[in-house]
Amino acid sequence: MTRLLATGAWLLAILSVLVGPLEAFAEEAPRRWALVVGENQGLPGEERLRFAESDARRMREVLQDVGTVPPERTVMLLGTDAATLREALARFQARLSSEASSRDWLVLYISSHAGDGRLHLRGTELPMRELVDFLKAAPVGVGLLILDSCRSGLATRLKGLKPVATPITMEAADLEGRVVISASGADEYAQESDALQGSYFTHHLAAGLRGAADASRDGRVTLEEAYRYAYARTLESTLVSPGGLQRPTFRMDLRGRGELVLSEPLQARGRLTLDVKAPGRWLVLSSESGTLVAELEKGEGPTTLAVAPGAYRILLRADEGFLERSVTVPLDGNASVGGAPLEQAARLRLARKGGAGSTLLLAVGPSLTSGIVAGLTSIAGMDLRLEREGRLMPGIDTAGMGFAVRRGSGRRQPFRQTELELRLGAGPHWTHGPWTFTGALEAGALAVIQTGLPFFEEPRFGLEPLALVSGGVRLHVRGGVSTLLSASAGGVVARRDSGVSLVPRASASLMVGFAL
Numbered sequence: 015m016t017r018l019l020a021t022g023a024w025l026l027a028i029l030s031v032l033v034g035p036l037e038a039f040a041e042e043a044p045r046r047w048a049l050v051v052g053e054n055q056g057l058p059g060e061e062r063l064r065f066a067e068s069d070a071r072r073m074r075e076v077l078q079d080v081g082t083v084p085p086e087r088t089v090m091l092l093g094t095d096a097a098t099l100r101e102a103l104a105r106f107q108a109r110l111s112s113e114a115s116s117r118d119w120l121v122l123y124i125s126s127h128a129g130d131g132r133l134h135l136r137g138t139e140l141p142m143r144e145l146v147d148f149l150k151a152a153p154v155g156v157g158l159l160i161l162d163s164c165r166s167g168l169a170t171r172l173k174g175l176k177p178v179a180t181p182i183t184m185e186a187a188d189l190e191g192r193v194v195i196s197a198s199g200a201d202e203y204a205q206e207s208d209a210l211q212g213s214y215f216t217h218h219l220a221a222g223l224r225g226a227a228d229a230s231r232d233g234r235v236t237l238e239e240a241y242r243y244a245y246a247r248t249l250e251s252t253l254v255s256p257g258g259l260q261r262p263t264f265r266m267d268l269r270g271r272g273e274l275v276l277s278e279p280l281q282a283r284g285r286l287t288l289d290v291k292a293p294g295r296w297l298v299l300s301s302e303s304g305t306l307v308a309e310l311e312k313g314e315g316p317t318t319l320a321v322a323p324g325a326y327r328i329l330l331r332a333d334e335g336f337l338e339r340s341v342t343v344p345l346d347g348n349a350s351v352g353g354a355p356l357e358q359a360a361r362l363r364l365a366r367k368g369g370a371g372s373t374l375l376l377a378v379g380p381s382l383t384s385g386i387v388a389g390l391t392s393i394a395g396m397d398l399r400l401e402r403e404g405r406l407m408p409g410i411d412t413a414g415m416g417f418a419v420r421r422g423s424g425r426r427q428p429f430r431q432t433e434l435e436l437r438l439g440a441g442p443h444w445t446h447g448p449w450t451f452t453g454a455l456e457a458g459a460l461a462v463i464q465t466g467l468p469f470f471e472e473p474r475f476g477l478e479p480l481a482l483v484s485g486g487v488r489l490h491v492r493g494g495v496s497t498l499l500s501a502s503a504g505g506v507v508a509r510r511d512s513g514v515s516l517v518p519r520a521s522a523s524l525m526v527g528f529a530l
Contacts, residue, residue, distance in 0.1 A: 395420025
């Protein structure tokens with residue numbers, strides 16, 4: 015009995031020796047932390063950014079969906095100045111000091127205005143040096159700083175990190191060290207896209223982390239894969255953009271062997287597989303909101319993206335337009351889109367980075383216009399409009415031709431007036447989901463024919479020049495059909511019996527458009 019008890023005690027001692035290290039190892043398992051910052055407003059005089067804060071939300075979602083960063087270890091700041099960000103960094107540093115270990119990873123993402131080595135935050139400035147110092151002092155094994163700001167490449171020039179030329183290769187796990195990725199070079203602009211509803215760099219980085227960058231098709235996206243993908247796609251997107259070429263920069267100081275895995279798309283709750291062998295340019299849009307979820311360049315073989323469960327429209331760019339299919343991604347499941355047969359879709363107006371192919375739109379509908387003669391305050395008619403959407407020059411990506419026929423009768427004196435109007439114009443446009451907003455400067459000619467005038471047996475004819483400023487909003491309804499509401503204001507140089515005068519002119523129309 016004594017021998018049996020001694021043997022049991024000996025086994026328990028051995029078990030405690032074995033279990034102790036296992037428990038310690040489990041406690042020391044690497045954890046991931048994230049601090050995400052977005053600020054649209056810069057210094058006085060700087061144009062307000064449209065998507066910096068929404069980019070921050072997008073990056074937080076990606077880190078939590080596929081980057082294994084839990085919500086309780088994620089801090090997000092939206093709309094912040096330098097003092098508030100400093101306080102957040104200090105609080106985060108204190109928390110890391112008490113809770114983090116040398117095995118943990120940290121991601122610091124910031125989207126804002128920047129220049130001369132400083133972030134521009136709500137009228138205040140914060141030196142990028144402070145971000146790098148925070149990253150280097152954080153008590154974690156691996157720290158990754160991602161800056162999506164103009165001229166943010168200066169942060170990668172700061173002392174302590176080594177430059178990495180593109181393309182990069184690396185081996186690192188059981189990693190220790192720091193990585194800084196900036197969306198642009200030290201003298202380049204980080205650009206936003208209305209079509210993407212975000213910045214080029216963050217959009218491509220997020221799409222890459224969701225699976226577009228998984229070149230090895232192993233269900234994981236490494237730091238090397240993510241950077242290669244975001245660099246190539248950002249470079250391609252800004253090749254002909256008005257803001258100039260944008261080249262993300264990269265520096266690191268990593269030690270160890272293996273791979274630094276940033277995301278695991280196959281672990282997401284919803285997954286969409288583009289199961290087509292041939293490479294191609296794909297668009298993934300939410301069916302509910304019409305927003306662009308991802309635009310990606312798929313390589314050879316299938317690609318799986320981690321997306322939220324729901325309904326999507328998948329479009330493949332083809333020579334004759336877009337090939338389209340609808341798909342529903344289930345909760346905790348995968349939806350696959352095969353290569354054939356895809357439905358032939360109408361050529362849609364999808365403004366894409368780097369310049370979209372031009373599209374034609376024909377619209378027709380009733381209009382109401384102010385009169386240019388006494389006794390005829392307004393005149394109704396029909397408008398016919400042909401618009402071409404496609405890059406013409408910097409800031410001009412819409413050109414149009416309008417033709418209108420209007421008829422009306424005088425009130426004080428019994429006469430009839432017929433107007434034929436021809437206008438040419440050009441200007442910019444902006445897209446937000448299914449909505450498109452346009453503006454244009456227009457010039458043209460107005461032919462006026464008056465009949466039934468007292469004391470005049472013959473019709474009177476006049477040809478008058480006109481100039482207008484116009485604006486419009488278009489809602490894509492379905493397929494190639496849309497509705498348009500437009501308005502214009504300007505003047506007509508009209509001839510009178512006493513000479514020539516400038517007559518104010520305003521018009522509004524409601525039309526139905528058809529993509530050609």
